[in-house]
Amino acid sequence: MNEGLVVLVRSIIAFFSLLIFAKILGKQQISQLTFFDYALGITIGSIAATLTTDLSSRAWPHFVGLLTWCLLGYLMEYVTEKWRYAAKYIEGEPTIVIMNGKIMENALKKMKYTATDLIGLLRVKDVFDLSQVDFAIIEPNGQLSVLKKPEYEPLTPKDMSILKAPSGISTELIYDGILINENLKQLNKTEKWLMSQLKTHEIKDVSEVFIATLTPSGSLYIDKYDDHMLKVTDIGDYKGPY
Incomplete structure (x- = not known):
């Protein structure tokens, strides 16, 4: 009983100490952590x-x-914020592994990367053909930044001199069958307007809707609980031992 109480008190102290220290050290997404930051976090947690x-x-x-x-x-x-030279050695710096379409073998060897590793990282970036790559850079956090050759870059409205209005962020109007009146008011819409939109999708009641969202540009998305899908696509390649 006494040991349990000691563990409880220690847990509270450790929890709030870790919380305070985490706030002091600042916030970083996992994808942005360098190896040193990752190891530091594990050690502090341990x-x-x-x-x-x-x-x-x-x-x-x-x-x-x-x-x-x-x-x-x-x-x-x-130190790394105030002194760039220290940051270079502590956090590392970006390394070019493909330049002008050519793989920098020495740079790969220096970073202990293989050609297979590089190809795998390119696939994560939706690049399946090495000939499309102009520059590729391995960032200090291990992620790969890719610049495709101009002829493989997707066209944008700016390239075609087309003015495109911003679509904005989707706002939930219905979530799990529940109407969110505050969001309707925020978008200057009424419940009557929403019900008329639902009727065009043969929906009689809000409770039939799993989620409905609306963007400031007027794009309405509605998903019902019962989607009447005759066949669901299975992308798995192993059905199991049955």
């Missing part, structure tokens, strides 16, 4: 976990370790 459950030792040494790692992490973050 120390916090040990602080919580290691009852064979006192809590304060673990807390000092947690505080030290967080302070050093914050110091490195401050």
